[in-house]
Amino acid sequence: MPKYHDELDAVLRALADPTRRAVVERLASSPAVVSELAAPFSMALPSLLQHLRILEDAGVVTSEKHGRVRTVSLRPGALDVLHLWLGEQRTPAERQADRLGVHLTRTTPKD
Template sequence: MPTYRVELDALLRALADPTRRAVVERLGKSPAVVSELAAPFSMALPSFLQHLRVLEDAGIVTSYKLGRVRTVSLRPGALDVLHLWLGEQRTPAEGQADRLGIHLSRTIPKGT
């Protein structure tokens, strides 16, 4: 069992909700203030803040407050655990196909 199982479970629980996935996708472009993040969703601000709290508790986002404005951003490397786990789930055949593709791209001249 991977030693990062607790972190992975929290990450997957946080990303299980479509609202939170949409927030992560939006933050992939750039940090944003809470009001901008909440605008596309038809829910009360306290409900939206609960979604942000879940993302923050899972270590996916961070936020800081300057005056009355709270800015949220993705935490660098936050999804690395998920990437690592997905890589471990790949079959050996997928790895062989990847290596073959890399080999062929190096040995076959372009344009042929």
């Protein structure tokens, strides 16, 4: 069992909900204030705040409050644990095919 298992579980639970995945996709382009994040969803603001809290507890997003405005950002490297885990799940045959592809790219003469 990998030593990052708890972090991986938290991130996977946080991203299991389509609303939270949509928030993460939106935040991938730039930070946003909560009211801007809430606009595309047909839910009450407290419900969205609950989703944001789950993402923040999992370490996926961070938030800062300036006066009455809360800005939410995607935490840099927050999804690296997913990339690492998925990489470990690749079969040896996939890895070997990848290496073969790199080798063929390097050795094939260019026209």
